[in-house]
Amino acid sequence: MIIAVGADHGGFLLKTKIVEFLKELGHEANDLGTHSEEPADYPDYARVVCRQILQKKADKGILICGSGVGACVAANKFPGIRAAICHDTFSAHQGVEDDNINVLCLGARVIGDELAKDLVKVWLSASFSEAERHRRRLSKVEEIEREFLKGNRNSDTFKDRA
Numbered sequence: 001m002i003i004a005v006g007a008d009h010g011g012f013l014l015k016t017k018i019v020e021f022l023k024e025l026g027h028e029a030n031d032l033g034t035h036s037e038e039p040a041d042y043p044d045y046a047r048v049v050c051r052q053i054l055q056k057k058a059d060k061g062i063l064i065c066g067s068g069v070g071a072c073v074a075a076n077k078f079p080g081i082r083a084a085i086c087h088d089t090f091s092a093h094q095g096v097e098d099d100n101i102n103v104l105c106l107g108a109r110v111i112g113d114e115l116a117k118d119l120v121k122v123w124l125s126a127s128f129s130e131a132e133r134h135r136r137r138l139s140k141v142e143e144i145e146r147e148f149l150k151g152n153r154n155s156d157t158f159k160d161r162a
C-alpha cells in the first residue's frame with residue numbers, strides 16, 4: 001500500500017521511525033514532512049496527507065502530532081477523510097472494520113514507539129467489514145458532510161491548492 005505520512009514538530013521523531021517501519025512492512029511511505037523539530041503547524045500536514053488520499057496518490061494516511069488531537073480535528077474537515085486517534089489495538093482494527101477510517105492519528109507525546117508500530121501494523125492489517133449496518137452508518141456520515149461541509153470529494157477541489 002502507499003501510505004502518506006505527515007507530522008508536526010511534536011510528531012517529527014516518531015514519524016521518522018514510522019516511515020522506516022512502513023518500509024520494513026513492505027509498504028511505500030510518502031513522507032510529506034515536517035522534516036525537523038522546528039515548530040510546524042499540524043493543519044499543514046493534515047492538508048497534504050489528506051490531499052494525497054483524496055487524489056488517490058496514497059491509499060491511506062498517518063498523521064502524528066503531540067497528542068494526535070489537532071491532526072485528527074484538521075483531517076476530519078476533509079470530505080471523504082475518516083480520521084481517528086487510535087492508541088489501543090482494539091480501536092486500531094475496529095476503526096477500520098466498522099468505520100473504515102483512512103487516516104490513523106497518533107500522539108507522539110502520549111504513546112511510545114513500539115506501541116505506535118503495533119498500532120500501525122494492526123491498522124494496516126484490518127479491512128472494512130462491508131456489513132450493511134456499517135455501510136448505512138457511513139452513508140449517514142456522508143450525509144452530514146454534504147449538508148455541513150462546503151467542499152466535495154472531487155479531487156478537482158484541490159487542484160488550485162497545491
Ligand code: RB5
Pocket residue numbers: 008009010011042065066067068069070071
Ligand atoms: C504542538 O505543540 C501540539 O499542540 C501539537 O503537536 C498537537 O498536540 C496538537 O494537537
